Amino acid sequence: MKKTFVALAFAAAFAPFAAAHAATVSYTDSMAMTTTNWTDLLSFAKFDSNLGTLTSIRFDLSGVVQGVGNAESLDSSASTVTLSLGSLLSLTRPDQTTLVVTNPVFTQAFNFTAFDGGINFGGTSGATTGVVSANGSNFFVSTNASDFALFSAVGGGTIDLGLAAVGASSGNGSGNLITQFNTAASGVAKVTYDYTPSGTVPEPASLALLCGGLGLIGAARRRGKKA
Numbered sequence: 001m002k003k004t005f006v007a008l009a010f011a012a013a014f015a016p017f018a019a020a021h022a023a024t025v026s027y028t029d030s031m032a033m034t035t036t037n038w039t040d041l042l043s044f045a046k047f048d049s050n051l052g053t054l055t056s057i058r059f060d061l062s063g064v065v066q067g068v069g070n071a072e073s074l075d076s077s078a079s080t081v082t083l084s085l086g087s088l089l090s091l092t093r094p095d096q097t098t099l100v101v102t103n104p105v106f107t108q109a110f111n112f113t114a115f116d117g118g119i120n121f122g123g124t125s126g127a128t129t130g131v132v133s134a135n136g137s138n139f140f141v142s143t144n145a146s147d148f149a150l151f152s153a154v155g156g157g158t159i160d161l162g163l164a165a166v167g168a169s170s171g172n173g174s175g176n177l178i179t180q181f182n183t184a185a186s187g188v189a190k191v192t193y194d195y196t197p198s199g200t201v202p203e204p205a206s207l208a209l210l211c212g213g214l215g216l217i218g219a220a221r222r223r224g225k226k227a
Helices: 002-021 145-150 204-226
Strands: 023-035 038-045 052-073 079-092 098-102 105-112 126-128 132-142 158-167 170-172 177-197
Touching (some): 023 038, 023 052, 038 177, 052 098, 052 105, 052 145, 079 132, 098 132, 105 126, 105 132
Antiparallel strands (some): 038 158, 052 126, 052 132, 052 177, 079 098, 079 105, 079 158, 079 170
16 A cells, blocks of 8 residues: 555656647648649658657648539439539658548539420539639658658758549439539648657646655655654
8 A cells, every 4th residue: 555655656746747748840832822733842850859759649631622523414314413612632752652642622512304495404404513723631640760760850951742622523313414524622731749848847736746756755655664
């Protein structure tokens, strides 16, 4: 029981230090709305290893797809047609291996009659979505030593990551269907370094807890000797 009490005192004294040691720094770059398909290079600061020791790197990617979808059913009977406007955005390392992917998609369904005789994306057998948009986001956390080496250096520096957006639109629901899509996409990427700072100095509150914890340990030992 005495050993348990001492262990708990140590835990109470030193727990604040683990929290105090955690720190993060983030960098963001983006690509404006551009007609798909496109590729670009985004630039980020590397982690300055003078700051401390990396514990993880988080990659956040968000994207927006925007555009218009048109459809005309040529079927001789009524049908339901679904248009999906999408873009597949991917963030890659300099060697082109994938870090994170997101796929914003807008979907709309239409009920068409039999072909009304005019291929105009209107009437009773055709339709348009008008200008629409959709958002998507995803993230990846790396604790890989090779990524730590790639994304850090003494004094920092920069690293370029590839960002690509590929159109991924489709229409389905009718055996005889004409579709037309015009899409653009934008993307925002953020790199966050989670690290343990070098030479962290305990905060005053942490020092007070430490002293209190050591006091409890001393009191426990004194009681132990009297017993």
